[in-house]
Amino acid sequence: MEEPTDDKKQNRRLAILDAAADVFADRGYATATCDEIAKRAAVSKGTLYNYFRSKQDLFTQLFLSSVAEDEATIDGVIAQPGTAREKLEAVLGYWFEQFSRYDDLGRLVLEFWSTAAAEEEDGTFTQTLQDMYGRYRQRMTQIFKQGQSSGEFDLVYGPSMAASVVLALFDGIGLHSMMGLSVKMDAKTLATIKRGMLRALGVEPEPLAENTPTGGDTKDADA
Amino acid sequence: MEEPTDDKKQNRRLAILDAAADVFADRGYATATCDEIAKRAAVSKGTLYNYFRSKQDLFTQLFLSSVAEDEATIDGVIAQPGTAREKLEAVLGYWFEQFSRYDDLGRLVLEFWSTAAAEEEDGTFTQTLQDMYGRYRQRMTQIFKQGQSSGEFDLVYGPSMAASVVLALFDGIGLHSMMGLSVKMDAKTLATIKRGMLRALGVEPEPLAENTPTGGDTKDADA
Amino acid sequence: MEEPTDDKKQNRRLAILDAAADVFADRGYATATCDEIAKRAAVSKGTLYNYFRSKQDLFTQLFLSSVAEDEATIDGVIAQPGTAREKLEAVLGYWFEQFSRYDDLGRLVLEFWSTAAAEEEDGTFTQTLQDMYGRYRQRMTQIFKQGQSSGEFDLVYGPSMAASVVLALFDGIGLHSMMGLSVKMDAKTLATIKRGMLRALGVEPEPLAENTPTGGDTKDADA
Amino acid sequence: MEEPTDDKKQNRRLAILDAAADVFADRGYATATCDEIAKRAAVSKGTLYNYFRSKQDLFTQLFLSSVAEDEATIDGVIAQPGTAREKLEAVLGYWFEQFSRYDDLGRLVLEFWSTAAAEEEDGTFTQTLQDMYGRYRQRMTQIFKQGQSSGEFDLVYGPSMAASVVLALFDGIGLHSMMGLSVKMDAKTLATIKRGMLRALGVEPEPLAENTPTGGDTKDADA
DNA sequence: AATGAATGAGTTTTCATTCAT
DNA sequence: TATGAATGAAAACTCATTCAT
Incomplete structure (x- = not known):
């Protein structure tokens, strides 16, 4: 019974991607900050790095x-x-x-x-x-x-x-x-x-x- | 007889603009550094700011x-x-x-x-x-x-x-x-x-x- | 049980304020450097800015x-x-x-x-x-x-x-x-x-x- | 017949001191700039250094x-x-x-x-x-x-x-x-x-x- | 897994001072 | 002597990334 976890993981991943789309669109890649992406995705900055290796990777x-x-x-x-x-x-x-x-x-x-x-x-x-x-x-x-x-x-x-x-x-x-x-x-x-x-x-x-x-x-x- | 000076100033200005064009094209505005622009224009970083008020102004x-x-x-x-x-x-x-x-x-x-x-x-x-x-x-x-x-x-x-x-x-x-x-x-x-x-x-x-x-x-x- | 964290934060804040008092007193506001304040507070420069928005704010x-x-x-x-x-x-x-x-x-x-x-x-x-x-x-x-x-x-x-x-x-x-x-x-x-x-x-x-x-x-x- | 020169020198010196008094009073020592002092004294920055060894000396x-x-x-x-x-x-x-x-x-x-x-x-x-x-x-x-x-x-x-x-x-x-x-x-x-x-x-x-x-x-x- | 405080390398900008003209 | 362009050291501040909890 690990699917719920996987689903949750997927959802988190998608939430982060969504937030990133917003922020990158607003500010551009270079000016966007991981802080803001995390905030808009309602996760901590650390969590970002559990799902994506780096800002570049996220992009x-x-x-x-x-x-x-x-x-x-x-x-x-x-x-x-x-x-x-x-x-x-x-x-x-x-x-x-x-x-x-x-x-x-x-x-x-x-x-x-x-x-x-x-x-x-x-x-x-x-x-x-x-x-x-x-x-x-x-x-x-x-x-x-x-x-x-x-x-x-x-x-x-x-x-x-x-x-x-x-x-x-x-x-x-x-x-x-x-x-x-x-x-x-x-x-x-x-x-x-x-x-x-x-x-x-x-x-x-x-x-x-x-x-x-x-x-x-x-x-x-x-x- | 101030033309030589003015010409020189114009040339410097153009040299910096040229260098900036290169660097901005290579790296993009956000990633480009004033250091590199200065270096490529063969002037000091300070000189950049004698000709342009800021990186943004230069751009x-x-x-x-x-x-x-x-x-x-x-x-x-x-x-x-x-x-x-x-x-x-x-x-x-x-x-x-x-x-x-x-x-x-x-x-x-x-x-x-x-x-x-x-x-x-x-x-x-x-x-x-x-x-x-x-x-x-x-x-x-x-x-x-x-x-x-x-x-x-x-x-x-x-x-x-x-x-x-x-x-x-x-x-x-x-x-x-x-x-x-x-x-x-x-x-x-x-x-x-x-x-x-x-x-x-x-x-x-x-x-x-x-x-x-x-x-x-x-x-x-x-x- | 968040008091330990809050206490720690308070202590850090106070440590920085103390260090700043020293450095500002030694060198005056304009001559004091954030680097030195950080050093004297035994924190990194970045940490300074986690607690205070700017040098002016710290002062x-x-x-x-x-x-x-x-x-x-x-x-x-x-x-x-x-x-x-x-x-x-x-x-x-x-x-x-x-x-x-x-x-x-x-x-x-x-x-x-x-x-x-x-x-x-x-x-x-x-x-x-x-x-x-x-x-x-x-x-x-x-x-x-x-x-x-x-x-x-x-x-x-x-x-x-x-x-x-x-x-x-x-x-x-x-x-x-x-x-x-x-x-x-x-x-x-x-x-x-x-x-x-x-x-x-x-x-x-x-x-x-x-x-x-x-x-x-x-x-x-x-x- | 070097007195006129000496007088002129004295006047320049006093003009610079006057300008410096204004600028230091307005901005404080650290924030005052030699540029502004020179401008207010209507002399070039180089001239400042003919009359005073340094900003500190001027002060x-x-x-x-x-x-x-x-x-x-x-x-x-x-x-x-x-x-x-x-x-x-x-x-x-x-x-x-x-x-x-x-x-x-x-x-x-x-x-x-x-x-x-x-x-x-x-x-x-x-x-x-x-x-x-x-x-x-x-x-x-x-x-x-x-x-x-x-x-x-x-x-x-x-x-x-x-x-x-x-x-x-x-x-x-x-x-x-x-x-x-x-x-x-x-x-x-x-x-x-x-x-x-x-x-x-x-x-x-x-x-x-x-x-x-x-x-x-x-x-x-x-x- | 999640958090967020800590880090410090990297960037822009300023400005006293020099020096060729 | 006067000038002002050039210099570059120094400083404030940012932010991706890490890691102890």
């Missing part, structure tokens, strides 16, 4: 679990049956949905990228990100290929390049959205971008809902 | 001068006369050219973004970035409008939205390129992306040079 | 506890029943007794005064000192009033002014004594001053002990 | 010149012919007059005392102060002796002890006055104290001016 575990969680979610989204266009719309929808959470997550993601960029060639972060984006690209590529085969898409690029560009665009939009730069991620703007992307992929999107007249708004939502 | 000055430099360059690029398409190609060319320098600059830029994200609402970094991107978007918007008037472009979005999306895409590509994620910024890939963007904007790009047969490569450069 | 706490201790003592002295003259003699006795400790304390007290003088209008130190001296004056005033009512004293000043002057005189004597200036605080001199003060207050003091012939010594102890 | 010179100036003034006051009482009144008048300047000077004087207290046994400051107060006491003693001989004074103490006590009282009053403790140094209070001191010395002072009725006010100016 790495958080990164890995975030990536795993993300990937599981997106896998679920893509795995659904349907036409290429339906799949693509589902992915776009999910991704854009993320942007609304980006106010919370953005800083943390930036920290992950920053850490990756600072690593020696092919460190854990870089490698993990490359692997993850590699898989993302594969999945997107498959969608694009399916769309090409079925005649749904008339791609500007080849499927793989299209996947790369779309992924880069997603991250670019997320970045700008988070910083309040050129794109404000309200629902209408997102819908506009989505429609544009679909048309750029050679797909004529369905008309927008009644409150967004096709002509003016689609042509220039922010003119 | 901010570096950010501001980077932004100013960037903006001056891009102004020059856009100011050139020509068709909308020529202007757009010039901007694309310049931007993509930056990516090759991104191995050096990328981490630093990430630090800038990170700092902005960590700021209180409307801090210096955020404000400066928003201003800068605001101006970028204006310039891009003008190009798109010119292209629309002249009938060169048949835009998917309105000019302003198009500008926003293109800017976000640029940064997304830069980010992915730097991290070695989905896009490798070699000359051929860049050319491919450029052609695709132009076509997505409704412009039929000129055929590629002889070594890049239209069919296969354009369709899928990385298949 | 302030030391000041406040000194004042509190002083005041508690003098309260006890004054609270005793007796004639006004007996009370006055008790206060004088206590105060003069302090002077012998002044070799140790004097510098520290000077630091307190100095800090108060350097403060913005109505800082903590100034306010605390003003409060403390306000209470001292009240107590002394009461004694003088009692003496007047009972016919013991024939005051040169009104009771409140008398209290003020006597307090100022005490501090002046303490200051001069500490610096080895005009007054050396040996027992005989103190006795002489005490007798003089009493006479100046209109009280005819009791004759001195046999080894201090009234005539010569009272008239000029240091001629 | 010491300032102390010595302050003491010399003080002493010259008081010598002049005492040297005037007259009865003992007239001389005493002149000294009291001068001293109390100082108190009104104490807002400016007080902090500086405290710094001097503090430095003296921190010195090794018989350092420059201590020695100088002891010498100065020794001479003060001598002069006061002479006045008291003259007063005794002429029958003007009926001293509580012997002349030398009286001198010591009076000097200590002066400094105590100055200290308290500066800190806004028990005594506020307005003209009326000073007059009251002066009258009281004279009576304590056995001299019946002249009646106060018409606006200060003898009875109430003399008895208790602040009741």
Whole structure:
């Protein structure tokens, strides 16, 4: 009968990871203190070190679990049956949905990228990100290929390049959205971008809902 | 005859900024030490503080001068006369050219973004970035409008939205390129992306040079 | 059973305060180093900051506890029943007794005064000192009033002014004594001053002990 | 013809001493910076070191010149012919007059005392102060002796002890006055104290001016 | 396992003093 | 002589990590 203990251990671990996500997002890795993480997780500082070898280890575990969680979610989204266009719309929808959470997550993601960029060639972060984006690209590529085969898409690029560009665009939009730069991620703007992307992929999107007249708004939502 | 002194002072200032750029790029703001910056600038630690009020000030000055430099360059690029398409190609060319320098600059830029994200609402970094991107978007918007008037472009979005999306895409590509994620910024890939963007904007790009047969490569450069 | 821990904490705190008193007295606030205080308290520098927020805080706490201790003592002295003259003699006795400790304390007290003088209008130190001296004056005033009512004293000043002057005189004597200036605080001199003060207050003091012939010594102890 | 140069040198020296007096009074010795002194004296930092060997030396010179100036003034006051009482009144008048300047000077004087207290046994400051107060006491003693001989004074103490006590009282009053403790140094209070001191010395002072009725006010100016 | 007090290496910053011009 | 940029030693303070309880 050691499962309760194991469960408890798991819970504690997750509580600490949650707290760490908060604090790292608020303060950034370097400025975050173990004291604060412990306090927000409602454990003692010593306990932190029973679950994680070091601050760095805690950050790495958080990164890995975030990536795993993300990937599981997106896998679920893509795995659904349907036409290429339906799949693509589902992915776009999910991704854009993320942007609304980006106010919370953005800083943390930036920290992950920053850490990756600072690593020696092919460190854990870089490698993990490359692997993850590699898989993302594969999945997107498959969608694009399916769309090409079925005649749904008339791609500007080849499927793989299209996947790369779309992924880069997603991250670019997320970045700008988070910083309040050129794109404000309200629902209408997102819908506009989505429609544009679909048309750029050679797909004529369905008309927008009644409150967004096709002509003016689609042509220039922010003119 | 005080120019020699002033020049010397300017040089010292620039030498310190250069060194700081290196160290901040290598280690990130929080991990970088003033000791190391001083050492790399070949001045004493005290001298650092004769030129900059604090580590934070040094970082901010570096950010501001980077932004100013960037903006001056891009102004020059856009100011050139020509068709909308020529202007757009010039901007694309310049931007993509930056990516090759991104191995050096990328981490630093990430630090800038990170700092902005960590700021209180409307801090210096955020404000400066928003201003800068605001101006970028204006310039891009003008190009798109010119292209629309002249009938060169048949835009998917309105000019302003198009500008926003293109800017976000640029940064997304830069980010992915730097991290070695989905896009490798070699000359051929860049050319491919450029052609695709132009076509997505409704412009039929000129055929590629002889070594890049239209069919296969354009369709899928990385298949 | 948390008292042992609390006691230990209290002891540590007191040990640090003691060490700080030593070092501040030796070197003055500005010249004292936290390193030395830690060393003298036989704790690490970090521990200092577990108990006190800053060097300034440590100094302030030391000041406040000194004042509190002083005041508690003098309260006890004054609270005793007796004639006004007996009370006055008790206060004088206590105060003069302090002077012998002044070799140790004097510098520290000077630091307190100095800090108060350097403060913005109505800082903590100034306010605390003003409060403390306000209470001292009240107590002394009461004694003088009692003496007047009972016919013991024939005051040169009104009771409140008398209290003020006597307090100022005490501090002046303490200051001069500490610096080895005009007054050396040996027992005989103190006795002489005490007798003089009493006479100046209109009280005819009791004759001195046999080894201090009234005539010569009272008239000029240091001629 | 080097006198103009010498004069200039003297002026510079005095300008620096003046500036130093200001800054030391404002900030205290340890917190004062040579930078600020130089700026306030309108000379370069290097020039400071042409006139004074070090910050410590500057402080010491300032102390010595302050003491010399003080002493010259008081010598002049005492040297005037007259009865003992007239001389005493002149000294009291001068001293109390100082108190009104104490807002400016007080902090500086405290710094001097503090430095003296921190010195090794018989350092420059201590020695100088002891010498100065020794001479003060001598002069006061002479006045008291003259007063005794002429029958003007009926001293509580012997002349030398009286001198010591009076000097200590002066400094105590100055200290308290500066800190806004028990005594506020307005003209009326000073007059009251002066009258009281004279009576304590056995001299019946002249009646106060018409606006200060003898009875109430003399008895208790602040009741 | 959990705690949290203790540690001390590491960092930013200041400022008296020097010295080339 | 005057200047003020350069220096670097010194000091306050932080915080990841340890370990006795």
